Amino acid sequence: MNDLQIIENALYGYIPKGLKYEKNLVDSIEYSLKAGGKRIRPKLVLEFSRLCGGSDKSALPFACAIEMIHTYSLIHDDLPCMDNDDMRRGKPSNHKVFGEDIALLAGDALQSLAFDVMSQSSTLENASAEACVRCINILSSYCGTVGMVGGQVIDLENENKIADLSSVTECNRKKTGALIKAACEMGCVCAGADEEKILAARKFGENIGIAFQIVDDILDVTSSDEELGKPVGSDIDNNKSTYVSLLGVDECKKRVDKLTKDAIDALDCFDGNTSSLKQLALNLSNRKN
Amino acid sequence: MNDLQIIENALYGYIPKGLKYEKNLVDSIEYSLKAGGKRIRPKLVLEFSRLCGGSDKSALPFACAIEMIHTYSLIHDDLPCMDNDDMRRGKPSNHKVFGEDIALLAGDALQSLAFDVMSQSSTLENASAEACVRCINILSSYCGTVGMVGGQVIDLENENKIADLSSVTECNRKKTGALIKAACEMGCVCAGADEEKILAARKFGENIGIAFQIVDDILDVTSSDEELGKPVGSDIDNNKSTYVSLLGVDECKKRVDKLTKDAIDALDCFDGNTSSLKQLALNLSNRKN
Numbered sequence: 001m002n003d004l005q006i007i008e009n010a011l012y013g014y015i016p017k018g019l020k021y022e023k024n025l026v027d028s029i030e031y032s033l034k035a036g037g038k039r040i041r042p043k044l045v046l047e048f049s050r051l052c053g054g055s056d057k058s059a060l061p062f063a064c065a066i067e068m069i070h071t072y073s074l075i076h077d078d079l080p081c082m083d084n085d086d087m088r089r090g091k092p093s094n095h096k097v098f099g100e101d102i103a104l105l106a107g108d109a110l111q112s113l114a115f116d117v118m119s120q121s122s123t124l125e126n127a128s129a130e131a132c133v134r135c136i137n138i139l140s141s142y143c144g145t146v147g148m149v150g151g152q153v154i155d156l157e158n159e160n161k162i163a164d165l166s167s168v169t170e171c172n173r174k175k176t177g178a179l180i181k182a183a184c185e186m187g188c189v190c191a192g193a194d195e196e197k198i199l200a201a202r203k204f205g206e207n208i209g210i211a212f213q214i215v216d217d218i219l220d221v222t223s224s225d226e227e228l229g230k231p232v233g234s235d236i237d238n239n240k241s242t243y244v245s246l247l248g249v250d251e252c253k254k255r256v257d258k259l260t261k262d263a264i265d266a267l268d269c270f271d272g273n274t275s276s277l278k279q280l281a282l283n284l285s286n287r288k289n
Numbered sequence: 290m291n292d293l294q295i296i297e298n299a300l301y302g303y304i305p306k307g308l309k310y311e312k313n314l315v316d317s318i319e320y321s322l323k324a325g326g327k328r329i330r331p332k333l334v335l336e337f338s339r340l341c342g343g344s345d346k347s348a349l350p351f352a353c354a355i356e357m358i359h360t361y362s363l364i365h366d367d368l369p370c371m372d373n374d375d376m377r378r379g380k381p382s383n384h385k386v387f388g389e390d391i392a393l394l395a396g397d398a399l400q401s402l403a404f405d406v407m408s409q410s411s412t413l414e415n416a417s418a419e420a421c422v423r424c425i426n427i428l429s430s431y432c433g434t435v436g437m438v439g440g441q442v443i444d445l446e447n448e449n450k451i452a453d454l455s456s457v458t459e460c461n462r463k464k465t466g467a468l469i470k471a472a473c474e475m476g477c478v479c480a481g482a483d484e485e486k487i488l489a490a491r492k493f494g495e496n497i498g499i500a501f502q503i504v505d506d507i508l509d510v511t512s513s514d515e516e517l518g519k520p521v522g523s524d525i526d527n528n529k530s531t532y533v534s535l536l537g538v539d540e541c542k543k544r545v546d547k548l549t550k551d552a553i554d555a556l557d558c559f560d561g562n563t564s565s566l567k568q569l570a571l572n573l574s575n576r577k578n
Contacts, residue, residue, distance in 0.1 A: 016434045021456055025434060025442040076397060081368075081389035100370035101445055104393070105438050108365060111397065112433030115404045119426035129418035136425060137408035144401030145305045145314060149394050153314040156390055167310055 007042045010060040028098040028106035032071050035089050041066040044183035051272045054191025058126035062135050062186045065114040069143050072110035135186045142182040151175025163241035177209030200269045207263035208281050211256045217242040228289050260285040296331045299349040317387040317395035321360050324378050330355045333472035340561045343480025347415035351424050351475045354403040358432050361399035424475045431471035440464025452530035466498030489558045496552035497570050500545045506531040517578050549574040
């Protein structure tokens with residue numbers, strides 16, 4: 001099995017089964033978990049865990065948990081009261097298929113499931129209770145007010161006005177960067193790595209996280225609907241200040257290159273083979289969707 | 290300080306501070322956390338922890354976490370795509386004050402904060418990592434698909450049709466019962482109690498949890514708007530099958546008495562003073578709002 005299969009096998013294994021009355025909810029969760037996506041965050045957990053000598057078995061619950069958080073955030077993001085997007089990854093968004101009520105609850109349940117998965121007895125068979133608690137703390141803080149959700153709020157507040165670079169940076173750092181950073185740190189923690197390595201992983205994650213959002217902003221103006229799997233130009237339609245609107249495409253591309261280089265440099269403190277993480281950072285900076 | 294003050298002091302201490310761009314989000318979280326309520330769930334955590342010899346200091350993070358989950362569920366429940374309630378506890382509901390987008394995100398952030406609080410280093414100073422992980426697992430599973438959110442889905446599906454007693458029971462057991470059960474179990478777990486006591490607490494919680502929802506259904510037909518702090522008759526307006534519509538008020542009152550008695554009987558296995566838990570069970574069964 002390749003990594004994508006390893007991740008998706010484990011992820012789909014956590015979809016609730018055997019419930020008598022909650023079919024719609026389970027179908028809705030399954031729909032979004034199986035809607036594809038790059039699986040970057042779980043991949044980062046696995047790669048950093050391997051780099052620190054951890055087994056895939058011990059890392060997979062944490063890898064799945066972060067993908068569940070990412071998936072819940074996409075479902076809620078697409079809701080009419082948020083971005084009101086009808087399409088996601090070339091398919092109707094969750095609420096267009098299951099209704100807003102079920103979509104809202106599926107997102108809520110996915111967030112709970114993420115913490116459930118990290119605290120199950122089967123997870124504790126392969127990771128210490130201390131490592132579990134620390135991973136839970138990383139993920140819960142980076143996905144909440146000081147992380148992902150905080151970033152979404154800054155994003156909302158920046159709509160329909162000219163935002164400055166400082167608030168756009170803070171938004172990106174939190175909205176997209178926080179979860180990517182969390183993935184890198186969690187991979188090290190669940191493998192029992194020392195603080196120096198955890199710090200280096202955080203630096204790697206912080207840099208590729210910001211680069212990731214800048215690339216998103218660039219693709220929104222340079223890509224096509226087909227290539228991107230969702231309508232391009234949504235930032236312009238929403239009158240949103242982005243890195244691109246503030247700095248232009250060329251300066252953005254320069255920043256992506258610099259951030260990617262800084263990320264790769266941060267890997268120097270690891271003894272093992274860092275080639276797949278380097279490649280991952282480069283692929284993300286050159287991606288087309 | 291009385292218990293209510295102890296709980297609210299600790300709870301409000303967890304409201305995020307010092308964020309530059311997220312004022313609306315923090316205000317929205319604060320608005321709902323400070324909107325009052327009976328604080329039954331955190332009170333149950335404290336009482337069971339004390340009964341098992343635990344300190345309030347070690348129990349309070351778990352008590353606050355469960356109140357955050359309860360609060361997030363109320364914010365999401367009131368949204369237009371769910372129950373569409375404009376009022377909650379005699380005040381405008383969260384989305385009427387902050388908008389649907391911020392209300393949605395405040396609920397999301399409160400769920401994250403609950404898990405953050407249970408996994409913080411300050412929490413680990415007074416509780417073992419094993420106890421933290423187990424409490425996190427209890428709360429995350431009881432608030433997700435097999436618990437609270439699952440119950441809300443059954444509730445939605447039962448609208449506008451005649452539901453049978455079995456699905457109404459399953460709904461109540463999950464929608465309201467699961468979190469109350471979680472509170473009782475968590476109180477024992479964070480105090481390091483043995484499995485027999487955890488099981489007894491679960492039984493107590495299960496019984497008062499179902500009784501609690503039946504009382505809610507009774508009050509919806511027998512109370513007044515002023516007394517209840519929200520519009521009565523909403524179940525009838527929504528064509529909802531409830532215990533009351535299926536069994537009548539008298540049979541419901543009998544069931545509440547029986548469930549309350551069974552709950553109190555379950556406390557027999559504890560050595561300590563169970564009088565406040567007994568009183569709590571009786572107060573819940575006789576409450577007027």
